[in-house]
Amino acid sequence: MYAKVIVDVPAKQTNRAFDYRVPDSMKDWIAVGSRVGVPFGPRTLQGFVVELHEGSEMDAGKIKPIGQTLDLTPPLTPELVKLGRWMSRTYMCHEITALQAMIPGALKAKYERHVCAREPQGQQHALLLPVQQEIMQFVRSRETVELDSLLARYASEGALIRQLIVEGYLEEIQLVKDRMTTKKALTVFPPEQLEQLDGWIEELPARAAKQKEVLEHFKQQPDPIKLTELLSELNISASTVKGLAERGWLRIEEVEVQRDPYASRSFKPTSPLPLTPEQQQVYGRIRDSLHARQRHVFLLQGVTGSGKTEVYLQSIQSCLDLGREAIVLVPEISLTPQMVERFKGRFGNRVAVLHSRLSHGERYDEWRKIVRRDVQVVIGARSAIFAPFTNLGLIIIDEEHETTYKQEESPKYHARDVAVARARYHGASVVLGSATPSLESIFRTLPQARQQATEQRPAFELLSMPSRVEGRPLPKVNIVDMREELKNGNRSMFSRDLYKAIEERLHKKEQIVLLLNRRGYATFVMCRTCGYVADCPHCDISLTYHQSSKAIRCHYCGYAERELSVCPDCGSEHIRHFGTGTQRVEEELGKLFPGIRVIRMDVDTTTEKGSHEKWLTMFRNRQADVLLGTQMVAKGLDFPYVTLVGALAADSVLNLPDFRSAERTFQLLTQVAGRAGRHQLPGEVFVQTYTPEHYSIISASRHDYASFMQKEMQMRQLHNYPPFHRLVLLTLSHEQVPLLLRSGEMLASRLKELSQSLAGRAEMEVLGPVASPISRIKDRYRFQCMIKYRGETDIASILEQASTVLDEAVKGQKLTLSIDVDPLLLM
Numbered sequence: 001m002y003a004k005v006i007v008d009v010p011a012k013q014t015n016r017a018f019d020y021r022v023p024d025s026m027k028d029w030i031a032v033g034s035r036v037g038v039p040f041g042p043r044t045l046q047g048f049v050v051e052l053h054e055g056s057e058m059d060a061g062k063i064k065p066i067g068q069t070l071d072l073t074p075p076l077t078p079e080l081v082k083l084g085r086w087m088s089r090t091y092m093c094h095e096i097t098a099l100q101a102m103i104p105g106a107l108k109a110k111y112e113r114h115v116c117a118r119e120p121q122g123q124q125h126a127l128l129l130p131v132q133q134e135i136m137q138f139v140r141s142r143e144t145v146e147l148d149s150l151l152a153r154y155a156s157e158g159a160l161i162r163q164l165i166v167e168g169y170l171e172e173i174q175l176v177k178d179r180m181t182t183k184k185a186l187t188v189f190p191p192e193q194l195e196q197l198d199g200w201i202e203e204l205p206a207r208a209a210k211q212k213e214v215l216e217h218f219k220q221q222p223d224p225i226k227l228t229e230l231l232s233e234l235n236i237s238a239s240t241v242k243g244l245a246e247r248g249w250l251r252i253e254e255v256e257v258q259r260d261p262y263a264s265r266s267f268k269p270t271s272p273l274p275l276t277p278e279q280q281q282v283y284g285r286i287r288d289s290l291h292a293r294q295r296h297v298f299l300l301q302g303v304t305g306s307g308k309t310e311v312y313l314q315s316i317q318s319c320l321d322l323g324r325e326a327i328v329l330v331p332e333i334s335l336t337p338q339m340v341e342r343f344k345g346r347f348g349n350r351v352a353v354l355h356s357r358l359s360h361g362e363r364y365d366e367w368r369k370i371v372r373r374d375v376q377v378v379i380g381a382r383s384a385i386f387a388p389f390t391n392l393g394l395i396i397i398d399e400e401h402e403t404t405y406k407q408e409e410s411p412k413y414h415a416r417d418v419a420v421a422r423a424r425y426h427g428a429s430v431v432l433g434s435a436t437p438s439l440e441s442i443f444r445t446l447p448q449a450r451q452q453a454t455e456q457r458p459a460f461e462l463l464s465m466p467s468r469v470e471g472r473p474l475p476k477v478n479i480v481d482m483r484e485e486l487k488n489g490n491r492s493m494f495s496r497d498l499y500k501a502i503e504e505r506l507h508k509k510e511q512i513v514l515l516l517n518r519r520g521y522a523t524f525v526m527c528r529t530c531g532y533v534a535d536c537p538h539c540d541i542s543l544t545y546h547q548s549s550k551a552i553r554c555h556y557c558g559y560a561e562r563e564l565s566v567c568p569d570c571g572s573e574h575i576r577h578f579g580t581g582t583q584r585v586e587e588e589l590g591k592l593f594p595g596i597r598v599i600r601m602d603v604d605t606t607t608e609k610g611s612h613e614k615w616l617t618m619f620r621n622r623q624a625d626v627l628l629g630t631q632m633v634a635k636g637l638d639f640p641y642v643t644l645v646g647a648l649a650a651d652s653v654l655n656l657p658d659f660r661s662a663e664r665t666f667q668l669l670t671q672v673a674g675r676a677g678r679h680q681l682p683g684e685v686f687v688q689t690y691t692p693e694h695y696s697i698i699s700a701s702r703h704d705y706a707s708f709m710q711k712e713m714q715m716r717q718l719h720n721y722p723p724f725h726r727l728v729l730l731t732l733s734h735e736q737v738p739l740l741l742r743s744g745e746m747l748a749s750r751l752k753e754l755s756q757s758l759a760g761r762a763e764m765e766v767l768g769p770v771a772s773p774i775s776r777i778k779d780r781y782r783f784q785c786m787i788k789y790r791g792e793t794d795i796a797s798i799l800e801q802a803s804t805v806l807d808e809a810v811k812g813q814k815l816t817l818s819i820d821v822d823p824l825l826l827m
Contacts, residue, residue, distance in 0.1 A: 001027055002056045003066060005047035006084075010094040012807065018047075019056050021065045028684050029069050033076035033108070037176035043112070044174035046070065048099050050081050072175060073371055075103050077388050079162040092641050092803075092819040093411040101411055102386035104354075106364035111175045113147040114171045115139060115283040128169070129132035132160050136169060145174065183259055183361060188241060189251040190218040200249055210240045212260045213414050215249070227252065240477065253432025261353065267344040272317070273310050276470075282463045284616075286315045289429045290322060290393055297420055297458055299400075299441050301435040302695050303466030303703065305472060305672020308433045309339075311465075312396050313346050317429065320350070320376055328379045329415055331402035332358050332632050333606075337613040338634075339379055339398075347377055354380035354387065355513075357609055382407060385415045385422070392426040395419040399635050400432035400441060401667055406824045414822060415442070416426035418732045420458065432460070436667040436672060436705060439712060461590070468678075475676040475683030477701040481692045493588060498646050498686040502613055506593060506625055511641045514628045515672045516582050516648040519602040520555075521547035523579025524528035525564060529572035534564060540776040546604070547583045557778045585628055585648065601629035622675050634672040645672055650697055651688040657773050659721050660697040666708050669700035720765070720788050722822070728787040728795060729823040731772060733780040743810055744769025744783040747817075750802045751787065762791030780816075786826075795821070 004017035034049045086248050087098040117140040164170040244250045247551040266647040289296040302308045316326045353364045369375045405415040423430045445462040453459040480495040524542040525534040534543045536554035543552035553560045582602045599615050619627050654665045677683020699708035717724050734740045755764040768785035
């Protein structure tokens with residue numbers, strides 16, 4: 001038997017499967033999706049088996065055997081292996097990169113150098129020095145020893161160990177290890193016949209009081225217990241328990257311990273709620289689709305507070321009743337605690353949770369629950385889309401419009417497109433939920449898109465829930481023109497109306513959500529004498545001032561320096577902080593409303609594990625009056641006492657050089673407005689802006705998605721932007737601008753040549769090269785080209801041909817080319 005293996009070398013030359021022989025001893029253990037250790041040149045590398053076959057085109061004598069299997073159960077299913085190939089082709093990444101993205105970080109390979117003992121022919125062991133004989137004996141007794149630990153044990157004998165390797169007494173081998181293993185703990189088990197305990201207690205002498213206490217414990221509580229817990233509970237030493245185990249009265253064994261992030265939490269069980277007629281109609285359509293067992297993609301457009309989550313829960317129950325599995329994706333880690341509570345409350349231990357704030361060990365153990373079929377539902381952020389289910393029935397993507405579903409590093413996949421690809425394989429249903437669907441998604445529900453639908457890009461079916469549960473009204477939205485506030489002498493970050501509304505809510509003991517999509521204290525630092533602005537020395541971006549650490553920081557590369565007291569250019573002391581971040585708003589709230597209790601949620605306050613859950617629980621328990629934060633407070637959160645929402649700088653996203661900025665502004669304002677008045681108390685929203693006449697802000701204030709979509713679609717069609725055309729962003733980076741410019745022009749020129757061959761079948765336009773909006777990051781300059789295309793275009797083949805020409809031209813120059821298919825960020 002032979003195996004085709006993709007090896008752990010992400011390079012163009014190795015982006016293919018290599019043939020290896022499967023040793024007879026491994027035939028029963030290797031399948032498609034297995035991880036293996038294989039010889040590759042002088043090294044041993046991790047690889048994934050992507051195909052098994054009986055024969056090989058190569059000379060059998062030249063094919064190396066697989067060195068080791070790394071798992072008893074393959075970590076990837078045949079479907080995920082197939083998906084990896086599709087991702088590699090679709091997103092122009094190496095196949096190994098796509099496969100690595102599907103497994104938890106704990107399984108990423110760690111390479112270790114080991115040595116094993118050999119007897120070189122014709123050489124006498126007796127010729128070795130006594131210390132070398134001791135080293136040989138030590139290695140032989142352990143079969144293989146890690147080289148670093150051998151050098152540590154015999155620290156002064158490095159030269160002699162090297163001599164043993166050179167002369168062939170020791171052979172150096174490389175082993176592939178996991179970064180993480182299962183956690184085990186010594187556990188004490190009582191005897192099988194508990195009635196024997198009484199006799200043993202009497203048999204022990206009076207001085208063995210501690211041992212009697214241990215046996216008495218098992219009389220009262222006959223369950224196995226961790227040794228550490230037993231020692232702590234009875235305040236005894238390990239020798240007391242080991243003495244009883246030596247007599248055969250108790251048993252001590254190593255047992256695997258689940259690293260469960262929610263072990264200390266209890267979730268109150270919930271029952272299905274009665275559905276409104278709107279919810280019932282949507283749920284019925286999804287349930288029928290599940291029974292049909294054919295791929296179907298639904299776009300569920302439901303206003304904030306319309307009860308989408310209850311529809312998700314009941315749809316998943318229908319899926320589980322059919323014996324199938326479900327994946328639920330949420331866009332922000334901040335939403336996970338709330339979703340976990342709802343889903344664990346409904347489905348209990350049938351739910352696994354996957355997101356980046358879990359420790360490596362917790363994530364590994366949650367993932368293993370899926371592999372072992374212990375759970376049927378997975379909740380998580382973007383990468384949970386790769387959960388290794390084999391009978392997938394339903395994929396739900398909540399807040400489908402969010403940009404966090406697109407990965408910004410290779411492989412630059414979009415979870416929505418991966419979900420649709422997985423659903424095709426399993427005959428599953430996909431539900432994309434949002435109050436403000438992305439234009440790309442809503443376009444695929446229109447008749448025009450249905451005519452252009454393909455197997456890869458199917459049409460979506462629109463489901464609608466336009467009313468809130470129990471007929472609750474949407475909150476009143478007030479637009480505040482900050483230019484008028486300035487004219488009337490108000491230089492504060494709070495308009496007079498918002499100030500009064502905050503005062504009123506504090507008096508009524510109701511809660512407030514404030515959104516400012518900029519973290520830090522001030523967005524830039526400037527000298528008022530000469531105009532100097534503190535910029536990052538490694539990136540073309542200004543430094544942000546952080547009050548808590550008294551430092552100015554770059555949010556791209558992490559560079560930081562102490563705050564400036566004098567201008568480095570002119571020596572002036574008139575250094576001032578301009579712009580407003582969440583830290584400054586927090587400080588200002590404390591000055592204006594003494595005694596106000598504020599929780600600030602941004603990247604700076606949520607780095608610790610469990611911090612999202614901690615802050616949101618405090619706010620739910622009314623231990624704070626204001627929840628202030630960046631976009632993480634804008635979506636999905638449901639608090640009954642929130643009656644006021646303030647968007648402090650509604651146009652901060654609007655002014656970015658990105659054709660989607662109007663759409664993002666509309667979505668963010670609609671989402672944050674939806675946090676108010678979700679229960680019995682009515683809600684009110686204040687949107688502070690310097691561009692109150694912009695259509696995205698007016699539409700958001702009226703909760704009018706239809707008028708916004710109509711206006712924005714016209715703009716997109718006029719300028720050939722998605723959803724009418726598709727985009728590819730090519731970003732080149734290098735330390736030298738001249739080489740970068742030459743390379744960019746060469747790439748654009750080759751792409752334009754290739755576009756000529758498309759005549760009639762498709763349209764393709766190449767723009768650039770131009771400097772990227774942020775033209776330097778981490779001391780590397782950046783230029784970009786943009787491709788706009790539509791119709792039957794084999795874009796992957798065109799990009800491959802163009803990048804091959806570039807690779808040959810700049811070989812050895814350390815130029816990097818990043819390809820982003822369907823990009824969401826153009827910065």
